[in-house]
Each structure stands twice: as structure tokens, then as C-alpha cells.
Amino acid sequence: MTDLAAIEAYVDHAASLVGLTLTPEQRDGVVRNLATTFAVAQLVLDFPLPDDVDAAPVFEA
């Protein structure tokens, strides 16, 4: 589980870098939602996916 303070620090820095201006209320909501996303993403990151599994976009003439 990612530390909430780390999520807060990440949001405070990253939001302005992607051009967002967050109100205090929005900032709290973003921290809460991003904490959830990091926790959920960990389920995917923890899975030992072989390197040769490719998302493989296919282009045909």
C-alpha cells in the first residue's frame, strides 16, 4: 500500500505538471481516488507477467 503522504506529495507536484489547477476539495478527492488506483494497480503489477507477453497491436493492409 502506497503511503498516503507520498500520494499527496505526488499529486501536489504532478497535477501542475499536467496543467491541472485543483481546488482544495478537488485535491482531496484526487488523492483519495489516486490512492485507490495505486492499490488496484498493485494487483496487476504483482502478477509475474512473462516479458514476451505483448499487447500486440496488429496492422493489416
Place this chain on the structure above:
Amino acid sequence: MNAIDAATIARDVRARKTSAGEVVTAALGRIAARNPAINAFTRVLGDEALAAAKRIDEAIARGGDPGPLAGVPFAVKNLFDVAGVVTLAGSKIHADRPPATRDATAVARLRAAGAVLVGALNMDEYAYGFTTENTHYGPTRNPRDLTRVAGGSSGGSAAAVAAGMVPLALGSDTNGSIRVPAALCGVFGLKPTYGRLSRAGAVLFASSFDHIGPFARTTRDLALAFDVLQGPDAADPVCTARPAEPCAGELDRGSAGLRIAIADGHFSTGGAPECHDAVARVADALAATRSVLLPEAHRARAAAFVITTSEGAQLHLESLRTRAKDFDPLIRDRFLAGTLVPAAFYARAQRFRAWFRDRVREVFRDVDVLLAPTTPWPAPKIGQEMSVFNGAEVPTRPMMGIFTQPLSFVGLPVVSVPVTRPGALPVGVQVIAAPWNERAALRVAATLEAAGIVAAPAAELQGAQG
């Protein structure tokens, strides 16, 4: 006039037993009587619908055939383009845009088959929700119990059909947005194979998972609409070049010869017992005794979550930068957070999708159809923040998709069938088939309907006339 199914309407209109004008007038009357309590429609196109019905009746009078859906009233989730109408996609932001100049492909195909568009339907903003509690346009209420949500994000579509206002509606499904409201409102909903139906002219949400599909009160109507909607479309880059595979003529074949199993593991536990009991009833009716596992389905759901939030956020990035305050507060912070998801998480989730697709493909070597609950609970109350799942309090809204997300993640075709429970709220069961085998899912749905296990009668509304 009572709510009648689409197949009967089309048959009677073509046989001149009734007219499209009469049918559409009756539908508009039902909408006027019932919609104020339900709030499914955000726009009713009364004059346009009556004019279209007149053209159909004139064509029939001249000896012409207006098509297999002659005179059938239908309505569409308000993310579909309708020529002359502003495409809201549930948002306030899009309300500032000019009207669409042409119909979405799906709308055009239904109209070309003789169906008559009567209006546009409420949804979660930009389709990012499972409850249609839209802050800008109000919640859509469940016709089976007006204190409860209709489900989402195609809540207006399911509610309009369940209330008997129209026999047919279109919605979209990214993580469950056709199947969840179909289950909660007690109607049939089809999410076809990813890429089967053109999405051109529909506002996308997370393109990797976006599908469109129909809602109806009978399997036959669902198949009729699906057949009309099929076919290649160069305007949607993911739409298949495969020829259409009509299903309506296959429904009477029953389920004989189909290998049917219950989805185990992730899909077999949690939520209200009645949702799992419904799966058992359906399995009994089909004499299905096997259980099979879709491995790592919980991680499939997690990967779908990461991809959805990332793709949705990039689509709306400019609005999030300049007018975040105009988003629905129920949706806004999830979109904002989605702009900050590390790209490595997204890319890993897409690679996991390929792995999961291959495991699912292996499962479908031995079975043709899988059964799973559609939602973990019957319709929650409007505004209900928390519910119980496996003994723990969990947020209600995001959990509504726990059983639908792993399946749309790999594009499987699914019919959500409404299991009959007299005197109780409806629950849905997902009838899941291998990619491109909608026919199998529809045949099983028709078998269950013929056996009386599933049905979608129009809801009786207290105090509603007409």
C-alpha cells in the same frame, strides 16, 4: 395502449393492422405519463417522431417495405449523435456544443430498418458510473422501485424499456454499462463482442473497452435489433470487417448441443445471496453442472480499472484543465486522478489483457457458454454510498461492476438476462459466450425465456396512467 414488443409492432405495422402513427402516438403518451416519475429521457423528439411515423405509413400505403423494425419506437443513450440534437454524453460541458450534423451509425441503421427515434436518454456523465445519479440532469429512477437507482451508465436506456415507454433502446458498455442497468431494471441487455457493432458517432469513454448494444423486453427483440445493427463500418476503426451473422432466426434452436458451465472463483462469491441463487436457478434450468475458472479474474478487473481511468482522463484532459468545476462532482475527481496514473501501470495493464485473453480462449475450447451474476446486489437506493460485500462495508457504486468488468476487459459477448422473482427486485445473470458467438448467448437467453426462468414484463407504475 399497453407496451408491446418490437417484433409484434413491426409485424402489425407491415400487415397494416395498426399504423406507425398510432404506435408512436401511444409511445409518446406513455413517455408523457411515466417519464416525470422516472427521468429516463433528457429529450423527447415528439414532432420528429410523428413525422417519421407518417413517412413509414405512407411508404406502406404505396406498397413499400420500410424494414424489419417498421414503426418500432426506440430511444438512445444521449451519447449517440442524432442529427439536429446536441449530444450531451450526460455532461454540462457538451451542452455548449452545436447539434450533431448526422446520426451515429447505429441510429442510422435502426432508422433505415423502419424504427422511429422518439428521444435521448439519461446516463452517468461521460459514461463513468454504474448508477445514473447524474447531478446535472437528475437521477434516473428504477421503474421497479422509484426509490432505487436504475443502474448505469446506460440507466435511462434500461429504465425507458423497463417502464414500457419504448420496446427498444441503445446503450453503451465499457465495464458493464449495458449489463448492470439491464440487471437492475429487469430487462434484457446485449453487450456484443468488442468490435462487432460500430461506435461511430457515439461519444467514447475508454476506447479499449467501448461497446454499444441494445436493450429490450424479449430475446427476439434483442436479436432483431442486433441483426439490424451489425455490419462493417469504416467510420469506426475497431469495427470488424466480418460479415453480419444474423441471430434472430437461430433463437428457436434452443440450447441443445451447447456446453454450458458456471463461472467459478471471482464470480461465485460476495454480495447478496439472491444474485448467486439466480445463477443457480439458471444453471438448473439448463442442466449445467460444471464449474470453470477464469484465472486471475480479480486482476482482470483491476487492469480494466487502470486502463479505464487513464483512457477516460486523456479524452477529457482539456476540459479537466480549463473547466473542472463543470464536471459532475460524482465523476470529476476520478477523471482528474486518471490524468496522474503512471504510464507504466497502464502499459502493464494492457499487456496483462493479452495474457488474460489467452487464458479465456483456452477456457472456451471446452465450453460454449458461461454463467455468472451480473451485479453483486439488486438495485441499491438512490444515494446509497456503502453496501456489504463478503462481510465488509464497501463503496456501492464502483462495486456494481465487479462481475462485469473482467468480461468486457477481453471483449466477450454477454447477454444479461432478467431472472423472474415475483414481488422482489429483479436480478440479472450474465450469459457469456466466446468472441463472435453472440448466437450461443442469445440461444441460451431464448431457451431460458421459453422456460419462464427469465422475463421482462413492463413495470407497473403506481399512479401512472397510460
